[in-house]
Structure formats: C-alpha cells, structure tokens
Amino acid sequence: MKIAISAAETSGDLIGAKLVSALKAQNSDIQIEGMAGERMLEAGCVQLWDKNLANVMGFSEVLKKLPALLRLQKVIIHYFSTSKPDVFIGVDAPDFNFLIERKLKRQGIKTVHFISPSVWAWRKNRIKKIKKSTDLVLCLFPFEVDFYQQHAQRAVFVGHPLAESLHPRQDYQSTKTVLLMPGSRESEVKRLLPELLAAVVIIKKQDSQLNFHIALANDELLEWAKVLADKVNVPISIGDAHQQATRSDLVLVASGTAALELALLGVPMVVVYKLSAMSYWIAKRLVTIAYVSLPNIIAGEYLVPELIQDDANPDNIAQQAIAILQSDTTALIQAFNNIHQQLNLNASEESARIIMDFIHE
Incomplete structure (x- = not known):
C-alpha cells in the first residue's frame, strides 16, 4: 500500500509524524512518502521534498516565493500522478x-x-475549493464539523494529536522564568523578537528577580537572534520549547499552533503577532471571528491576551505580562485543562483508522 503525504510547515511536521507512526503501527508494510520534515522522517516517512521548501506565511511573503511554490506543486503532482498512491494526505x-x-x-x-x-x-x-479538492477532512476541533455538515462536505472530528503527547503540568512551583517563543518562520521571528526583547527590558525594571529565555524553533536565525539577545543578557536554546515552557511562569508566544501547545501544557501566555503591512491589511478584511489565538477560539472567550500588529509593542507586551505574573491563574489553568480534555481523543490512532477504512471503501 502506498500513501502520499505533504506537510509544508513545522507544526504540520509534528502532527504528520504522529500520523505516520500510527499508520505504520496499523500496517508496517505501508510505504509513506512525500514532503516531510525531520520528525516525519524519523517516524518512517520517505522524504522526497523538504517541508522548508514551502514553509512561508503571509500574503506578501507568499507572493515573493510564488514561482518556486508553483514549480514545486507541479513536480509533486507529476510524481504522484505517475506513482498512483492509494491515498494522498495533505497535512x-x-x-x-x-x-x-x-x-x-x-x-x-x-x-x-x-x-x-x-x-x-x-x-x-x-x-x-475544499469540496473540489478533498474527499475527506479530518478535523481537530469539534466545532469545525458543524461547518462542513452545513456544506455537505464529508468531515470527521478526530481530536488533536498534540493532546496525546502534551499534558497539563502538575503542582507547578514558580521559577521566576519568562520564556520567549517568537515563532518558527523567518519573517515572524524577525518581526517579533525585537519587540519581545524590548518588552523584557521593561519587565525587568518591574521585577529584577525574573529570568528570561528564548526558545527558537530552529537554528536558521540563531546568529541574528544572538546579537539581539546578548544585549539584554537573554540565553537562547534551539528546539526545546516544550521543555522550557513547562519550567516557565509565563510565555510570550507568536500566535499559531504554539499557543495551543502552551494551553495543553497548562502554561499562561501572552499571544503576539505581526504581519507585513499588506498582509495585515488583507487579513483584517477577511477574518470574521472575534479571536485569533486557538485557546480563545476553542474556549469561546478571552482566556489569554492577544496583541496583534501595532498592539504588539513592548509597552503593551510588558503590561500584559506583568499583569499575569502578579495574578492568580488558577481559573486560567482549569480552562486550559478543559481544552486538553476536550481534544484528547487519541487523534493519531483514530485518524489512521479512518484513513485505512477510507482506502478500503
């Protein structure tokens, strides 16, 4: 049996790796190949193309790489049109x-x-477009299925794979540590890290006992980030965000899957994000929901602060961070625990089972 797969982002690589492992557990003879990152490769996927070839976010950023992305899509389509997999999974x-x-x-x-x-x-x-492209959508959140049913698109809620491996920390004792997670893409790291480090300077004036740490997703911008971080004496580590987060009182985090990961770990956060001016102008006119961070969207209420675009400035970041550090977060942690319980359905195994059944229909 041949399964084709395509994951084009760091978060997709994480989730894709769990799916690959679950599929291999059901049938060790399955051949799984496609666009993948290191985690999927370790799980047993044959990497035909590196995920970083397509890892880009933001309207203007995509436009710059559009010719290369179109060529890559054409190559992938040609390959799988020839090899005829039993199913293609877009992650x-x-x-x-x-x-x-x-x-x-x-x-x-x-x-x-x-x-x-x-x-x-x-x-x-x-x-x-989804109806023309996809036979089956696997949903990570329960409210998504309702939307698809309204449009006669086949969809199943499987839970979230990250809830399988990330669990709320227990009996946490303060370490007086604040973690900075500026994202995984070059564009977001370069926009957010200077703002976060400027906020660090302000926060330190309020509480000199606090420690700060930066967790980068990869080493691509390590040298650039180190120049900035050394000026305010903040150490940097690579690829250990989960471990660092569990030892932190608070995380200043780029909006995206990382915010959900922190909620699943039960770690308070301030969510920040900045796009290019053009990307933000377009997004602002297209977004139709009240919240942008996944913890708030899932809970349907304002659990964690969201500082977007111009609001994501050092003064605001510092103000929100200090407020959380000085508050009782018991109710917040309970809300995070509720999110974990809602999403923890053995998503990878369930998804693998559904995909195998779908192949044999």
Whole structure:
C-alpha cells in the first residue's frame, strides 16, 4: 500500500509524524512518502521534498516565493500522478496542498486533508475549493464539523494529536522564568523578537528577580537572534520549547499552533503577532471571528491576551505580562485543562483508522 503525504510547515511536521507512526503501527508494510520534515522522517516517512521548501506565511511573503511554490506543486503532482498512491494526505498548509489534492482527485486518487483550514474563521468561500479538492477532512476541533455538515462536505472530528503527547503540568512551583517563543518562520521571528526583547527590558525594571529565555524553533536565525539577545543578557536554546515552557511562569508566544501547545501544557501566555503591512491589511478584511489565538477560539472567550500588529509593542507586551505574573491563574489553568480534555481523543490512532477504512471503501 502506498500513501502520499505533504506537510509544508513545522507544526504540520509534528502532527504528520504522529500520523505516520500510527499508520505504520496499523500496517508496517505501508510505504509513506512525500514532503516531510525531520520528525516525519524519523517516524518512517520517505522524504522526497523538504517541508522548508514551502514553509512561508503571509500574503506578501507568499507572493515573493510564488514561482518556486508553483514549480514545486507541479513536480509533486507529476510524481504522484505517475506513482498512483492509494491515498494522498495533505497535512495542513491548505493553500499549498489543496491544489495538489484537486489535481490528484481529478485523476481518481483519493484525497484526505488532515487539519481543517480555518475556513470557519475567514475566507469562507474556500469551501468550494475544499469540496473540489478533498474527499475527506479530518478535523481537530469539534466545532469545525458543524461547518462542513452545513456544506455537505464529508468531515470527521478526530481530536488533536498534540493532546496525546502534551499534558497539563502538575503542582507547578514558580521559577521566576519568562520564556520567549517568537515563532518558527523567518519573517515572524524577525518581526517579533525585537519587540519581545524590548518588552523584557521593561519587565525587568518591574521585577529584577525574573529570568528570561528564548526558545527558537530552529537554528536558521540563531546568529541574528544572538546579537539581539546578548544585549539584554537573554540565553537562547534551539528546539526545546516544550521543555522550557513547562519550567516557565509565563510565555510570550507568536500566535499559531504554539499557543495551543502552551494551553495543553497548562502554561499562561501572552499571544503576539505581526504581519507585513499588506498582509495585515488583507487579513483584517477577511477574518470574521472575534479571536485569533486557538485557546480563545476553542474556549469561546478571552482566556489569554492577544496583541496583534501595532498592539504588539513592548509597552503593551510588558503590561500584559506583568499583569499575569502578579495574578492568580488558577481559573486560567482549569480552562486550559478543559481544552486538553476536550481534544484528547487519541487523534493519531483514530485518524489512521479512518484513513485505512477510507482506502478500503
């Protein structure tokens, strides 16, 4: 049995790796190949293309890489059109994967999209594209299935794979540590890290006993980040965000999957984000929901502070951070525990089972 897969982001690589392991556990003879990162490679996926070839975010950023992305899509489509896998699984990255899925679906190849795009939040007209591209959508959040049922698109809630491996910390004792997680993409790190470090200077004036640490997703910007961090004496580590987070009183984090990961670990946070001016101008007109961070969206209430674009400045970041550090977070942690319970459904095993059944239909 041949399974094709495409993950084009760091978060997709994490979730894709769990799915690959679950599929291999059901049938060790399955051949799984495609676009993957290091985690998927370690799980047993054959890496035909590195995920970093397509790892880009933001409208203007995508435009700059568009010719290369289109060439890559064409290569992937040609390869799987020839090899004819039993199913193609697009892991997240909808704008990249849907085109591939649509072309392969037209050739009779079954397609699954693992992780529903936020079509319920913005660009709702994408449902037309989804219906043309994907036979089955695997949803990480229960409210997503309701949206798809309204549009006669086959979809199943499977829970979130990260809830399998990330669990709320127990009996936490303060370490007087604040962690900085500025994201995984070059564009977001370069926009956010200077703001976060400027906030560190302000926070230190309020509490000189606090320690600060930066967790980078990879070493691509290590030298650049080190120049900034050394000026305020903040150490940096690579690829150990989860471990660092569990030892921190608070995390200043880029909006995205990382915010959900912190909620699953039960760690208070301030969510920050900045896009290019053009990307933000476009996004602001397309987003139709009240919140941007996943903990708030899932809970349906303002659990964690969100500082977006111009609001993501050092003064605001410091103010929100100090407020959390000085508050009782018992109710917040309980809300995070509720999110974990809601999403912890052995998503990887369930997804693998559903995909195998779907292949044999």
